[in-house]
Amino acid sequence: MSGLIFNLFIFVLASFIGFELISKVPPTLHTPLMSGANAISGITILGALIVAGQVDHQIAQYIGFVAIVFATINVVGGFMVTDRMLEMFKKKDKNNE
Amino acid sequence: MSDFLPPSIQAILPDLIQLVYLVATGIFIVGIKRLGSPATARSGNQLAALGMFIGVVVTLFDQQIITYEYIIAGIVFGAAIGAYAAKKVEMTAMPEMVAIFNGFGGGASAVVAWGEFTRFEASAIATQDLVTIGLSILIGSITFTGSFIAFGKLKGFISGNPITFPGHNIFNGLLTVGTLGLVGWLTYDPTSQLIFWLLFGIALLLGILTVIPIGGADMPVVISLLNSYSGIAASMAGFVINNNLLIISGALVGAAGLILTNIMCKAMNRSLGNVLFGAFGGDGGSGAGPAADTDKTVRETTPDDVALQCAYSDRVVVVPGYGLAVAQAQHVLKEVVDKLEKRGVEVKYGIHPVAGRMPGHMNVLLAEADVPYDQLYDMEQINPEFKSTDVVLVIGANDVVNPVAKTEPGSPIYGMPIMNVDEAERTIVFKRSLSPGFAGIDNPLFYKESNQMFFGDAKKTLQSLAKSLDDV
Numbered sequence: 001m002s003g004l005i006f007n008l009f010i011f012v013l014a015s016f017i018g019f020e021l022i023s024k025v026p027p028t029l030h031t032p033l034m035s036g037a038n039a040i041s042g043i044t045i046l047g048a049l050i051v052a053g054q055v056d057h058q059i060a061q062y063i064g065f066v067a068i069v070f071a072t073i074n075v076v077g078g079f080m081v082t083d084r085m086l087e088m089f090k091k092k093d094k095n096n097e
Numbered sequence: 098m099s100d101f102l103p104p105s106i107q108a109i110l111p112d113l114i115q116l117v118y119l120v121a122t123g124i125f126i127v128g129i130k131r132l133g134s135p136a137t138a139r140s141g142n143q144l145a146a147l148g149m150f151i152g153v154v155v156t157l158f159d160q161q162i163i164t165y166e167y168i169i170a171g172i173v174f175g176a177a178i179g180a181y182a183a184k185k186v187e188m189t190a191m192p193e194m195v196a197i198f199n200g201f202g203g204g205a206s207a208v209v210a211w212g213e214f215t216r217f218e219a220s221a222i223a224t225q226d227l228v229t230i231g232l233s234i235l236i237g238s239i240t241f242t243g244s245f246i247a248f249g250k251l252k253g254f255i256s257g258n259p260i261t262f263p264g265h266n267i268f269n270g271l272l273t274v275g276t277l278g279l280v281g282w283l284t285y286d287p288t289s290q291l292i293f294w295l296l297f298g299i300a301l302l303l304g305i306l307t308v309i310p311i312g313g314a315d316m317p318v319v320i321s322l323l324n325s326y327s328g329i330a331a332s333m334a335g336f337v338i339n340n341n342l343l344i345i346s347g348a349l350v351g352a353a354g355l356i357l358t359n360i361m362c363k364a365m366n367r368s369l370g371n372v373l374f375g376a377f378g379g380d381g382g383s384g385a386g387p388a389a390d391t392d393k394t395v396r397e398t399t400p401d402d403v404a405l406q407c408a409y410s411d412r413v414v415v416v417p418g419y420g421l422a423v424a425q426a427q428h429v430l431k432e433v434v435d436k437l438e439k440r441g442v443e444v445k446y447g448i449h450p451v452a453g454r455m456p457g458h459m460n461v462l463l464a465e466a467d468v469p470y471d472q473l474y475d476m477e478q479i480n481p482e483f484k485s486t487d488v489v490l491v492i493g494a495n496d497v498v499n500p501v502a503k504t505e506p507g508s509p510i511y512g513m514p515i516m517n518v519d520e521a522e523r524t525i526v527f528k529r530s531l532s533p534g535f536a537g538i539d540n541p542l543f544y545k546e547s548n549q550m551f552f553g554d555a556k557k558t559l560q561s562l563a564k565s566l567d568d569v
Contacts, residue, residue, distance in 0.1 A: 011345075026430070034353075037129070039142075054216065068205075073179040
């Protein structure tokens with residue numbers, strides 16, 4: 001089995017897991033969920049690390065630097081803003097002192 | 098970074114890295130799962146952040162990584178910008194914030210593919226990698242520019258009204274086919290810089306042209322879809338660098354984005370195709386003004402009267418809409434509700450799935466004002482209760498309470514699930530004027546005998562109501 005096909009299998013199976021995980025989420029959480037999922041899509045930072053850290057090609061390093069900045073904004077900003085939102089979600093009993 | 102490790106460990110390092118990736122994958126899945134319930138959501142998000150941290154740290158041991166200057170500089174710079182933006186943003190501006198972060202994520206995937214393409218001798222890249230490099234650039238670039246246009250529309254930098262030219266959809270269709278053709282061409286002739294840059298440029302343009310004809314009110318759907326795209330772009334970047342963690346996390350996000358997009362479309366009774374290609378809906382008002390009919394009359398009410406009606410009710414339901422968020426009135430609303438509850442009135446919040454500017458946005462805004470989430474009820478939960486409700490306070494909402502959606506098959510919102518507030522004994526609509534909502538249709542609820550209008554900015558009307566409640 002070639003690498004591409006193998007990767008496709010992983011891609012498709014992971015998509016199904018994603019559908020299963022998300023489909024029962026209550027509307028209350030849709031905005032934090034979108035924001036949190038968005039932060040996870042910053043996982044592309046791993047690719048950026050490799051491009052910026054290699055020494056075979058100077059220009060590719062610069063490009064990698066740009067990719068790291070973009071991806072880090074996505075990751076750090078995304079997780080922090082999601083945490084800020086979720087911090088505010090409280091149950092009633094806790095709230096009534 | 099792996100130099101200090103003993104040779105025996107270095108030999109199995111690639112496998113070790115993969116195993117840690119497997120752990121990170123598990124953490125992501127559990128994290129997303131926990132994001133699905135209010136009680137565990139915060140820990141779910143923190144788990145996902147931990148998974149990301151582990152992924153980043155272990156990748157630093159990759160043998161391809163030799164120098165760290167650019168990595169450290171990039172992370173410090175990016176983290177500072179991201180953290181600053183996340184701390185400063187207003188909760189009402191959350192959709193814009195998500196759009197921007199999302200744009201950077203998609204952009205990063207495109208740039209990673211660009212770096213990989215630059216780094217190797219073009220003729221030495223395998224055909225399958227060229228396909229995924231091309232797709233990564235295509236999807237990542239569309240996400241990048243598309244998200245920034247969505248941001249501009251929500252912020253008002255760009256007109257929220259649909260901007261189109263004749264043959265717009267056909268032109269976009271041709272561009273899409275053209276870019277896919279260029280991806281194919283790139284695999285055939287990878288040494289051609291021209292093809293590569295044409296692909297990159299047209300993909301960026303396509304992101305702009307795809308989002309610009311969509312009305313401001315539909316932006317949340319677009320952001321959700323672009324969120325899905327950025328996941329798929331990350332997944333494609335994973336194909337390029339042959340990294341399973343990227344492929345899996347990207348696919349998870351891609352699927353999540355698609356489901357949320359679908360939920361939003363259903364809540365508005367629109368198909369995705371209609372949102373993307375229908376050029377429907379500006380960002381409200383659009384000069385339509387009050388209804389032209391003069392024979393219909395509305396009953397205007399006063400703060401004292403509203404206070405009296407609410408204070409002597411048993412059950413009150415609040416139906417908030419975007420007007421509440423715009424006026425930043427969620428804190429005053431909470432004050433009013435607290436006062437009513439002190440008098441023994443049972444108050445619930447009924448939240449339409451598309452109240453606010455994103456699904457669940459209203460929940461976040463109310464959470465910000467310390468409204469406990471178990472006091473918020475979904476449309477399905479609250480609809481059967483309106484019959485036994487004394488007073489419904491509709492605050493800054495319009496289309497989501499318009500009975501036309503049930504009664505007039507010809508109406509553009511016909512079939513959209515709505516809050517059945519007209520079944521309550523009495524409704525009071527807090528609204529600036531009689532102007533129609535973003536769908537541009539008149540609302541017969543306003544003229545019903547059981548309805549009263551409380552005109553004014555939501556914050557001011559609620560403040561005066563809070564004052565009157567003290568005197569009742």
